[in-house]
Amino acid sequence: MTRSDGPDIFSPAKLGPVRLRNRTIKAATYENMARDGLVTDPLIDFHVAHARGGVAMTTVAYCAVAPDGRTDGHQIVWRDEAMPGLRKLTDAVHDAGAAISAQIGHSGPVNNGKSTGTRPIAPSRHFNKQFFRAVGPATREDITRVVKAHGNAARMAIDAGFDAVEVHLGHNYLASSFLSPKLNRRDDKYGGSLQNRARLALEILHEVREAAQDRLGIITKLNMDDGVPGGFWIDEACQVAQWIEESGTVDALEMTAGSSLLNPMYLFKGDSPIAEFAAAVPEPVRSGIKLVGKHVLREYPYYDGYLLDDALQIRAAVDMPMILLGGVTNKQTMDRAMAEGFEFVAMGRALLREPDLINRIAADSAVRSLCNHNNKCMTTIFTGTRCVLVPQDLPSPIPGESSSTRAVTRVP
Structure with a gap:
């Protein structure tokens, strides 16, 4: 139900135990600025810039809970060696006046095993067309290990000085792939009915809450739909959101959409930069993108607040705090989100x-974003995520990358 008077977007708010200076969050956008799983100065500078720019909290993407939970070999993975750099990062963001969240999760079938040197896992056997390799089904031991790894990540996030964690249940990463009836064809207690397909996600959230208690804000990023026939859909998302609320494990819910495996552009809307993706990768992937790119990287029209109407269905199903993602670029959309109960x-x-x-x-409520949604920023994930319309020196490419170790897209 629409609220006639929502809160001021610039008023302080609490997210679980965390007090935020306003109600804006820098969403997770995979930076590709870590090296060998460790924080770098460019990664720190990236998040400090957003903290100084006024957001209440910036989100570090993507911090894998296990080595096989990465999508590429340079991503941060929770381990002792990473802790000094993570503490340096959180201290710098705090000094700049903002809070900081770590996006935690397991990539599952999105893992590029050749880059990470690990065995990707999925709910059921799956052929990954991006990496041209089959992914085997997760064993019960894998599931137990991944659930416990999420709790360990939450504890390490506390020790590293993070204010919150964002548990990734979207984009057909591992937990999301279990939710998807298209990808999950298991016949055990983790497959079949929605209750079974949601079991892994709920176990992960319980583990994170048990580890964090009230020392971290806990956000979960949940798909509303995968954007493909036979995938996870909004009616199921409403039910899962209700189960999450009933579990008491989460402080805020952020709804997303799309599949890194099956339909990555479904989240972004706007232009599909097929030529730029092809130019960013070596052969033979380049030729493959030119040949079939328009079928994989489909275009969807952009408009402000493009996920709002679907997210309102979730808003009507739960009472817990929610975060609106998707096409938030100006004060008008922010005010509408607040009025609609986000x-x-x-x-x-x-x-x-x-x-x-x-x-x-x-300073001026009439200011509107200069982003034109050409989505060419997506192609910069190979060299360090940035807006291509802002002139700057490019970071060095990942050493030793080849066509077999690069993904077409990674959706945080």
Whole structure:
């Protein structure tokens, strides 16, 4: 139900135990600025820029709970060696005036095993067309290990100084792939009915809450739909959201959409940069993108607040705090989100274009983002995520990358 008077987007708010200076969050956008799983100065500078730009909290993407939970070999994975750099990162963001969240999860079938040197897992046997290899089904031992790894990640996040974690249940990463009837064809207690397919996600959230208690804010990023026939759909998402609320494990719910495996552009809307993707990767992947790219990287029209109407169905199903993601680029959309009952907004591409956009909107409510949704920022994940419309020196490519170790897209 629409609220006539929502809170001011620039008013302080609490997310679980965390007090935020306003209601804007820098969404997770895979930075590809870590090296060998460790924090670098460019990664710190990236998040400090957003903190100084006015967001209440910036989200570090993507921090894998296990080595086989990465999508590529350079991603941060929770381990002792990473802790000094993570603490340096959180201290720097705090000094810049913002809170900081770590996106935690397991990539499952999105893992590029050749890059990570690990065995990808999925709910059922799956052939990954991006990497041209089959992925085997997760064993019960794999499932137990992954659930416990999420709890360990939450404990390490606390020790590293993070204010919150965002548990990744979207984009057909492992937990999301279990939710999907298209990808999950198991006949045990983790497959079949929605209750069974949601079991892994709920076990992960229980483990994170048990580990974090009230020392971290806990967000979960949940798909509303996979964007493919036979995939997870919004009616099931409403039920899963209700189960999450009943479990008491989460402080805020952020709804997303699309599949890194099956339909990556479904989340982003706007232009599909097929030529730029092809130029960013070596042969033979380049030729493959040119040949079939329009079938894999489909275009969807962009409009402000493009996930709002679907997210309102979830909003009507639960009472817990929610974060609106998708096409939040101006004060008008922010105000509408607040009026519709959302407590926070998350912003991605608009802040890549202008890290100081929040400060500028706070000073002048008529300011609108310069982002034109050409989505060419997606192709920069191979060299360090950025807006291509902002002139700057490019970071060095990942050493030793080849066509067999690069993904076409990674959706945080």
